[in-house]
Amino acid sequence: MLYLNIHQLHDRKFKITQIARELKVSRPTIYKYLNMTFEESKEYLEELQGKGKKLDPYRDWIIAWLEEYPHLSAAQIRDWLLERYPDLVVGESTVRAYVKELREIYQIEKKVMVRQYEAIPEQPMGKQLQVDWGETKQKTTEKKEIKLYFIAFVLAHSRYKYMEWQDRPFTTRDAIRCHENAFQFYGGYTEEIVYDQDHLITVSENAGQLILTTEFQSYVIERKFKVHLCRKADPESKGMIENVVKYIKGNFADSRVFSNIEDWNKRALQWLQRTGNQNVHQTTKKRPAEVFPVEKQHLQQVSSLLSYESTNVQSITRNVSKDNTIRYKSNRYSVPLGTYIASDNQVFIEVKLSEPQTLLIRKQLDGDVIAEHRISIEKGKLIQNRNHTRDxxxxxxxxxxxxxxxxxxxxxxxxxxxxxxxxxxxxxxxxxxxxxxxxxxxxxxxxxxxxxxxxxxxxxxxxxxxxxxxxxxxxxxxxxxxNRPVLEQVSKGGILVTTRSLETYTSILGGTQ
Incomplete structure (x- = not known):
């Protein structure tokens, strides 16, 4: 059938590429069959069948699987074979080539499983705010490369955006501070806030019962908003914010040169005013800046900044390992023995950027420095103070x-x-x-x-x-x-000979005098 199909399409003036696309076979296979007569093609197939291949004993199984489940990959076929025949030893490339050949011979096209997405109704004004994090690599004015981190917010109805950047990873306290700044930017906050399953705010999702981090849970109780946590592999519920993250990376951050974090955040706000919130949104066909004033009236009023979130603390948390070290940029840095406690193994680190760059480690956020290290530019090293080792x-x-x-x-x-x-x-x-x-x-x-x-x-x-x-x-x-009873010692030829008394021998023999 493959031979006939190739020749029929070729007779209809199809190009080789078109035939390959139509029949889902490679171009070398098409050339091979075009240069054969019908009898030669039969002999070729018979020769292939007579030659025998390693997977021929399992041919019927493989064909049956492919016909029933056309979307199966060669890797899945191999796994199913190994499950049914544990002693089978076969390489991935062998299975891949064999499955490809069977698909061509029997014209079993691999079907791609396409996920069907459902359109999400537009959210009412003041109902929902979506939040997500992102990171980029930027060139600096010193011709170096630096990693930057940002948090993005978007109102689900008006698509009005806000973002804030840092030159270090976010902590839960940073996330809370940025929330407060976003609420001040919007002039209020929504009934619910949508998040991805991020470790900064959540510990786990226990069958719908959210377990938030202690610090973020306190913040949610203080601000009284509803948390909606997206399920894994569910882009529908947070598609808006994902698009915003891509938009920020591809428009604002792309090819922009970094000088310092204050200037970068200033330019980010200018970009939002000029472009991010000014351009017409492709879905709503409206400018977010024009819709936002109306939605703002539906936001819940926000009080002044909460005191404990408003401070921008330049500290990052790290967990202490059992060997009393922490990890920072692919290296291990020691802390004093006894710092690790199973119930409380978190410390705060602060990076001093002045040369030489120094790493400060504290047990409490505002506590004394328990360890200080010069930051190593190498990787995989253990940087250890002598006074941190056991004496x-x-x-x-x-x-x-x-x-x-x-x-x-x-x-x-x-x-x-x-x-x-x-x-x-x-x-x-x-x-x-x-x-x-x-x-x-x-x-x-x-x-x-x-x-x-x-x-x-x-x-x-x-x-x-x-x-x-x-x-x-x-x-x-x-x-x-x-202690031996010696009566006398007689020297005979230089050898001392000890003479015992008669009483000694009679006592040993049990006799009497």
Whole structure:
């Protein structure tokens, strides 16, 4: 059938590209069949079938799947094969080529699943405000590149926009401050505000029951507006603000040169007045600036700025890892030991941009600096202050001080233990533990052992222990000899011969005198 279809279209003066598009086959395949007779094409197919391919045993399954589900990809086909035949070893490219060939031979066109979107009715005035975040990379006046972050607002009815920029990532407190600024810009706020599932404002969405971050929850209660959180993969409910984010990136930020954040925000407001809120909206066919004065009358009145949101604190929050470090721009920076607490492991960081750039870390927002680091331009590094590491020498010194008083000559003992620690820096604790064990078990012999070890330069805890055992064993043996009942010693040829009394032997044999 493929051979006949190609020749029929070619006879109708279709171009090769048109035939390929019509039949969903490659141009080399078309050229190949055009240069064949009908008999040659039959022989070619028979040859292919006789040659055999790795996936031929699964051919019927694959064809059945493709005919029932034409939209399946080669990757899905491979997954289904592996699910049915776990021992099958086949590469992705092999499956892809095989599926492509079957589609061409059997004319199974891959259908694209198109999602159907439903038109959203226009929101009434004062009903809804949509909010989202974005980021861009801008060239600076110093010919460098900097990353900028912004938050965007749009009134759902009039499409009147507002935005605010920062040269650092947003925190929840930053988001609250920008909300207040937006309310002042609009002269009020709406009944509900629509958000994406952003970590700055929400922890999770528990089957419709929103769990907001503590700070943002307090703000929502204070301002008394309704939060509408978009579901994942649901562009319909927040399409307006997504378009605004794209508009800001593609019109205002595109190719604009950055000098400083104050100037950038000033120019952003000018752009909103000149272009963003002045141009005719493609959906409403109205200018947002002309519709907004009417919608403004339907907004809820806003009081003065809330005190705790109005301050622009140049701090970013970070979580402390179990190893008492934080991450900043692909590096790890240390904090004092004990900073990490499972229930409260958040710190505030502040970046000083003056050379050299410095990172300040605080446990509380307005608290004392607990760590200060010079920011590294490298990546993957651990930047660690010495006073943030465990004072391992303190524990060693305490261990030595516990051992020294057991010796009469404490000065000699201190010198001996110090030398051992110098020779075995990685095993200091083990060495001291061995000596401590010897002291506890045989305190009587440690003084003599210390003298012997220093005399023979045996600076090793195992040697000290062995010397203690040797002295004890020698003493026991010597005591046993001295306790034997000796009557006389007769020298014979230089050899001392001990003569026991008769009573000794009779007592052993159980006899009497």
């Amino acid at each position: 391992r020498s303190k524990g060693i010194e305490e261990a030595k001080q516990r051992l020294i008083p057991h010796f009469k000559n404490q000065e000699r003992a201190a010198s001996y233990l110090h030398e051992i620690c110098l020779r075995y820096p990685r095993y200091r604790r083990d060495q001291l533990a061995i000596i401590q064990d010897a002291i506890q078990k045989e305190p009587k012999w440690i003084e003599a052992a210390l003298f012997k070890c220093i005399q023979d330069r045996l600076y090793n805890a195992n040697d000290f222990r062995d010397v203690v055992h040797h002295l004890k064993s020698s003493s026991i043996e010597s005591t046993a000899k001295s």
